[in-house]
Amino acid sequence: MSRDISVMAGAFVGIGVLHFVRPRPFERIVPKPLPRKKELVLASGAAEIVLGAMMLHPGTRRVGGLGAVGLLAAVFPANVQMTLDVLRSRKAPAYLKLGTVLRLPLQAPMIRIALKAARS
Template sequence: MSRSERSPLLLAGLLAAAGAAHFADPRRFDEIVPRGLPGTPRAWTYVSGAVELALAAGIALPRTRPAAARAAAAFFVGVFPANVKMAVDWRHRPTPQKATAYGRLPLQLPLVLWARGVARNARDAA
């Protein structure tokens, strides 16, 4: 299996794992839901987890891969405020936790670029 064939499946796996984690340990995600959103943090935790699972399924299927990968790129941009909230909230925590929170911020850009690349490669292969 070539790198270009593995890349979408790795991205799908990452999204599936993250989506499942939202249901396995929702409290961890509830804490980072921005306060200005309507509804409860738990609802947003479950919605974002379900979206990640749906994106994973869409990226795993070649037929829906281009659209799902573009949606994943937009999703990664959309959840960035939660990562900012986590970094702000965790700024006084011990160094390992603080490093985790700060480390998530620059990670969003490679995720967006990865998803866009998957979309582009899937479109070009079609």
């Protein structure tokens, strides 16, 4: 297994755990029209933990990688919502505004790594 897959799998697990430890920041970025924000955050956190673990094991790496692609696509609207909220904020520092904008295109390499996991 390549290092990039290992790093991404670990990041999925770690961030998934954060969904349970500190759900409020994640709830704030759930797109406004979606109901039951806490439940969505907990479900996506559980999915990140499971998919991250699956990408670490050769027997489940394919399904884990494909699931990670789906999850990355599903949570992209939350990343857009976060960027819009930060850009609209008068209190947000410039580095945070820049960081949230630059974060959006990072989804593409993450999807490539997940697809690499699915092929390995």
